[in-house]
Amino acid sequence: xxxxxxxxxxxxxxxxxxxxMVRDTVRQxxxxxxxxxxxxxxxxCRTPLELVPQMGEMGLFGANLTGYGLPGLDNVSYGLIxxxxxxxxxxxxxxxxxxxxxxxxxxxxxGSEDQKQRWLPPMATGExxxxxxxTEPDFGSNPGGMRTTARRExxxxxxxxxxxWITNGTLADVAIVWAKTDEGVRGFLVEKxxxxxxxxxxxxxxxxRASTTSELGFSNCRIPAENMLPKTVGLKNALMxxxxxxxxxxxxxxxxxxxCYHTALEYSKERIQFDGQPIACHQLVQDKLTWMIxxxxxxxxxxxxxxxxxxxxxxxxxxxxxxxxxxxxxxxxSAKLAREILGANGIVNDYPVIRHMxxxxxxxxxxxxHDIHGLVIGAEVTGVPAFNxxxxxxxxxxxxxxxxxxxx
Amino acid sequence: xxxxxxxxxxxxxxxxxxxxxxxxxxxxxxxxYVVNESDGYALEEALQIAEGSGGEVIVVSLGPxxxxxxxxxxxxxxxxxxxxxxxxxFQGGDAAATARALAAxxxxxxxxxxxxxxxxxxxxxxxxxxxxxxxxxxxxxWLVMGVEMEDGTAKVTREMESGMNEVFRMSLPAVxxxxxxxxxxxxxxxxxxxxxxxxxxxxxxPAELGLDPAQLGAAxxxxxxxxxxxxxxxxxxxxxxxxxSTVAQTLxxxxxxxxxxx
Numbered sequence: 001x002x003x004x005x006x007x008x009x010x011x012x013x014x015x016x017x018x019x020x021m022v023r024d025t026v027r028q029x030x031x032x033x034x035x036x037x038x039x040x041x042x043x044x045c046r047t048p049l050e051l052v053p054q055m056g057e058m059g060l061f062g063a064n065l066t067g068y069g070l071p072g073l074d075n076v077s078y079g080l081i082x083x084x085x086x087x088x089x090x091x092x093x094x095x096x097x098x099x100x101x102x103x104x105x106x107x108x109x110x111g112s113e114d115q116k117q118r119w120l121p122p123m124a125t126g127e128x129x130x131x132x133x134x135t136e137p138d139f140g141s142n143p144g145g146m147r148t149t150a151r152r153e154x155x156x157x158x159x160x161x162x163x164x165w166i167t168n169g170t171l172a173d174v175a176i177v178w179a180k181t182d183e184g185v186r187g188f189l190v191e192k193x194x195x196x197x198x199x200x201x202x203x204x205x206x207x208x209r210a211s212t213t214s215e216l217g218f219s220n221c222r223i224p225a226e227n228m229l230p231k232t233v234g235l236k237n238a239l240m241x242x243x244x245x246x247x248x249x250x251x252x253x254x255x256x257x258x259x260c261y262h263t264a265l266e267y268s269k270e271r272i273q274f275d276g277q278p279i280a281c282h283q284l285v286q287d288k289l290t291w292m293i294x295x296x297x298x299x300x301x302x303x304x305x306x307x308x309x310x311x312x313x314x315x316x317x318x319x320x321x322x323x324x325x326x327x328x329x330x331x332x333x334s335a336k337l338a339r340e341i342l343g344a345n346g347i348v349n350d351y352p353v354i355r356h357m358x359x360x361x362x363x364x365x366x367x368x369x370h371d372i373h374g375l376v377i378g379a380e381v382t383g384v385p386a387f388n389x390x391x392x393x394x395x396x397x398x399x400x401x402x403x404x405x406x407x408x
Numbered sequence: 409x410x411x412x413x414x415x416x417x418x419x420x421x422x423x424x425x426x427x428x429x430x431x432x433x434x435x436x437x438x439x440x441y442v443v444n445e446s447d448g449y450a451l452e453e454a455l456q457i458a459e460g461s462g463g464e465v466i467v468v469s470l471g472p473x474x475x476x477x478x479x480x481x482x483x484x485x486x487x488x489x490x491x492x493x494x495x496x497x498f499q500g501g502d503a504a505a506t507a508r509a510l511a512a513x514x515x516x517x518x519x520x521x522x523x524x525x526x527x528x529x530x531x532x533x534x535x536x537x538x539x540x541x542x543x544x545x546x547x548x549x550w551l552v553m554g555v556e557m558e559d560g561t562a563k564v565t566r567e568m569e570s571g572m573n574e575v576f577r578m579s580l581p582a583v584x585x586x587x588x589x590x591x592x593x594x595x596x597x598x599x600x601x602x603x604x605x606x607x608x609x610x611x612x613x614p615a616e617l618g619l620d621p622a623q624l625g626a627a628x629x630x631x632x633x634x635x636x637x638x639x640x641x642x643x644x645x646x647x648x649x650x651x652x653s654t655v656a657q658t659l660x661x662x663x664x665x666x667x668x669x670x
């Protein structure tokens with residue numbers, strides 16, 4: 001069935017023709033190609049790699065980056081893509097976020113010309129897949145504590161350590177790995193097959209099952225000196241990548257919330273109980289739907305304003321924290337309310353609601369937990385950080401460094 | 409090869425339709441519009457033919473301002489140019505008046521082939537393209553399943569009754585109407601969408617096409633829609649109660665003795 005969109009407050013009037021066409025094209029792709037297979041992918045715990053070439057052909061990887069044959073879309077269009085993909089599944093959106101925002105972006109922003117020429121075109125088509133290794137088993141919200149090291153030996157860097165909760169880890173042709181050097185944290189490109197580099201999948205997941213989550217190991221892993229991202233100067237570069245991805249997640253959360261709302265709304269109009277009446281006529285059901293549509297609408301306006309700020313270069317990390325924190329929370333609450341409206345049907349895979357509900361549990365704490373983003377906002381408005389994080393020297397004094405990944 | 413594709417914008421087939429106040433059409437406000445399904449397949453066929461021969465595709469449509477969105481979609485998918493018959497004089501016509509206007513456009517376009525869908529999903533007259541071929545004096549095929557270019561001709565496969573196919577060769581230029589399902593229409597790429605806004609959409613007037621407004625649109629039509637209505641719900645349905653064998657026996661009895669169709 002075609003998804004008609006969720007638009008209570010004439011949100012579409014804020015979009016130009018091109019933005020609508022981008023959204024509608026990805027919407028159609030999700031309806032036709034993703035929705036029919038995604039429950040099976042979730043059940044079988046597999047990434048739908050068969051969709052990757054088509055997504056590459058459409059230009060969905062690194063869509064808001066410029067040059068190197070990349071589309072160079074505005075950030076509202078990019079956000080709408082993330083919204084529609086996550087309406088399909090958070091795992092699929094995660095794949096695209098990791099590929100574009102966490103892997104192509106650092107190569108594009110901090111890479112050498114050779115690195116860009118080598119990796120950006122095949123990553124744009126999906127012929128090469130990337131993963132982003134920052135989080136470690138013992139360091140989630142506090143990535144600055146990482147134990148992975150890189151030491152220079154002649155014309156090589158030698159990496160040792162491990163990374164955990166890495167989306168696309170075992171699928172990746174190249175890993176963007178963050179490691180401590182004598183001069184601070186740097187980003188490195190580690191190619192699949194490099195001796196000393198191993199990866200294995202995390203099993204037993206109840207969430208993001210249509211996505212691959214892995215551990216990476218580095219043991220005396222030697223890579224050529226030129227595989228360091230030359231413009232990385234510290235942890236802040238890794239956090240800049242996360243800000244790109246979190247911006248997309250703020251839109252993605254809306255997509256999951258919209259699918260839950262739409263499913264619950266349609267169900268409530270068709271489900272007949274008591275005297276032949278649809279359950280939509282009951283006050284308690286209407287209250288749940290009202291909460292969802294109100295919060296989704298507020299979330300849309302928040303995401304749109306973030307897009308405007310990002311396009312004009314004014315988007316700050318504490319803006320992104322509010323967008324990610326709020327919109328993923330809206331998705332989590334909407335999944336819960338939708339599941340209540342669906343009754344027993346809310347826990348089976350005839351409907352997408354329970355899958356979104358399980359997925360959102362990951363999204364709620366990855367890319368900065370809900371709570372940590374709350375502390376970022378708290379630090380911004382009070383000027384008093386509630387956590388001990390290193391500061392970005394060139395940022396204005398009252399803003400602490402954005403913290404925490406807790407998986408990517 | 410220069411290939412023109414005539415597309416129509418129609419209400420989304422999943423839209424809930426209401427009869428308009430004057431009772432002669434549907435309420436168009438708030439409706440979601442899409443490219444007519446079989447026209448989408450015609451466009452994909454045209455793009456493949458043009459790509460295979462190094463040519464270009466022109467999309468043509470007649471309709472109000474909203475139709476520009478359908479044309480932009482055609483441009484995003486790969487068409488080079490669009491022609492939009494948006495002038496008020498073109499609107500509200502029957503198939504003959506619409507075909508007259510389209511023919512005037514295509515006569516000036518120097519195209520080798522015109523492709524379109526076999527039928528629109530709204531009015532569904534299925535006659536515009538055959539009249540168009542008549543105006544142009546070009547050969548015409550309907551319900552086409554496949555088109556191949558061969559030595560300056562079009563080799564066309566048509567579906568016939570009884571599951572048989574008919575294959576024939578047509579001289580060019582020609583007008584070919586395809587069925588939905590003959591290929592896999594592509595998704596627009598993001599780059600295609602961005603390029604589309606810089607591609608031209610011409611909006612010729614009747615005068616520029618050398619047409620008399622009295623021959624176009626509602627004024628030039630010989631068919632007039634006088635009433636649009638939902639069919640009335642039937643009466644006399646009878647539910648047969650009982651287990652499967654009782655129901656089957658009763659049904660056979662009624663078909664033999666009441667309906668007398670067995």
